[in-house]
Amino acid sequence: MRPIADLSINTAGTQAVQRMQRYDTSSVNGFTLVELVVVITITAILAAGAALFIGNPTQSFFDSERRANLTDRADTALRRMARDIRNALPNSVRTTNNGADSLLEFVPVMGAGRYRASIGNNAADNPLDFTNAADNSFDVLGFPMTVSSNSALVIYNLGIPGADVYQGTNRRSLNSASNSTTLSFTGGNFPLASPSSRFFVTSTPVSYVCDMTNRTLWRYSGYNFQAAQPGSVAALDALTSAVRHPLANNLNACEINYASGVLERTGIATIRLSMTEDSAQVTLMHQINVVNSP
Secondary structure, three states, X not given: OOOXXXXXXXXXXXXXXXXHHHHHXXXXXXXXXXXXXXXXXXXXXXXXXXXXXXXXXXXXXXXXHHHHHHHHHHHHHHHHHHHHHHOEOOOOOEEEEEOOEEEEEEOEEEEEEEEOOOOOOOOOOOOXXXXXXXXXXXXXXXXXXXXXXXXXXXXXXXXXXXXXXXXXXXXXXXXXXEEEOEEEEEOOOOXXXXXXXXXXXXXXXXXXXXXXXOOEEEEEEOOOOOOXXXXXXXXXXXXXXXXXXXXXXXXXXXXXXXXXXXXXXXXXXXXXXXXXXXXXXXXXXXXXXXXXXX
């Protein structure tokens, strides 16, 4: 018969082993549902905090980048327009509105100079005679000029009936010349002489159009002179040989105005351009001085 002491020792050992097994089993089974909910809640709080501290600065960075991109695009378009309009033939800028669309038209100057107004000491001098309908050439004072056959000769453009480049009363077709001090033209003599004996060599008209239907700023060129300004995008598209190129898109607002200055010697073209992309929006306004001394 086994001693009672051994039996008690064995019983105590068995209970210890069972307790160890219960402990090991609980550690292997993982965490409870309450612990899982607590971890998820804490993680959500930490994620929300991180989103507040990281999300807003990140969004601000992207918004700033979009605004910088829009500003650069708008500024580039305005500078291109300013460079063109400053080179406009005096008194050739005209504007019109068609609903939300704004249109500005002008005649670009390709060259300018002074013509000989009277005979000097040389009998071979060739002045421009405004009283002789058969006179179709003159001497250029100063450096020789090179002109193309599709250029126009304009003298004393006032932008009024009888001296309007668009109506053709003071515009003549130039014959091509290469590095010459004498220019010839067709179409008869000019109606008015320039007080400063100035002449201008021009190309065909150019138009800038705020097309709010397509939210695009267009530049039209290559079309012939029109007595009345084309008053819409459709009218410009219908002109023979007219080509257009986009200068800016995603327009939110676009407006072009023109005002003549004192004594009509200096005009001011005002352009307001607003562009948008996603949540970013920029608005730029630019004023351009136009010299109208013919």
